[in-house]
Amino acid sequence: MAPKSHVAVLQGGWSPEREISLISGQKCAEALQRSGYQVTQIDVDRDLAARLTELAPDVCFNALHGVGGEDGEVQGLLEVLAIPYTHSGVRASALAMDKHLSKKIFADAGLPVARSLLVMRGSCTDHPLDPPYVVKPVNQGPVSACKSFPKAQMSPDTLTGSGWGV
Known part of the structure; x- marks a missing residue:
């Protein structure tokens, strides 16, 4: 038997979702090892290209979450490296x-999507929608990045601070 x-498991990274990515990567690596694969876990940093070139894996399992891992960035690198x-x-x-x-692409394809509005940071002086509504940064994944506004009494001022990319 050959x-x-x-398999290089890519995990960690520099996004706000780093910790969950480390857990995902560990679980993936364990499952692959149980199935008999040779596994190398890589805590991704800015030297990824050099590390992959040296390691020369047959395939990469992408367990990265968020910016850098789900946005096409690491996928582009892997395509350049032909991995x-x-x-x-x-x-x-x-x-x-x-x-x-x-959401625009889904709606144009005829799929049902929830009503939404793009609000730019610093432009929100009043509620952008009638409550209740949920705010989520356009380029982050976890539910923990969501902010719920169930009542009109809650100030939308929180949308303009503390790292919200809305």
């Missing part, structure tokens, strides 16, 4: 990461 492929990978390609990843743009 040995199974060498097969799990995940959508560059364009699909970039489009899917932008929630505002992806």
Whole structure:
């Protein structure tokens, strides 16, 4: 029986979703090892290209979350290095990461989408929608990045501070 492929599990990274990515990567690596694959876990940093060139894996399992991992960035690098990978390609990843743009694409395709509004940072002096509503940055993934406004009494001022990319 031929040995199974060498899989590099990409995890960690520099997005706000780093910690969940480390957990995902660990679980993926364990499952791959149980299935007999040779696995190398890589805590992704800005030297990823050099590390992958030296390691020369057969395939990369992308367990990265958020910016850098789901937005087409690492996918583009892997394509330049000609390393097969799990995940959508560059364009699909970039489009899917932008929630505002992806909703437009879905609506244009005839899919039902919830009513939404793009609000730019610092432009919100009043509620942009009638409460209740939920605010989520256009380019982040986790539910923890969401802010709920169930009542009109809650001030929308929080949308303009503390790192909100709305």
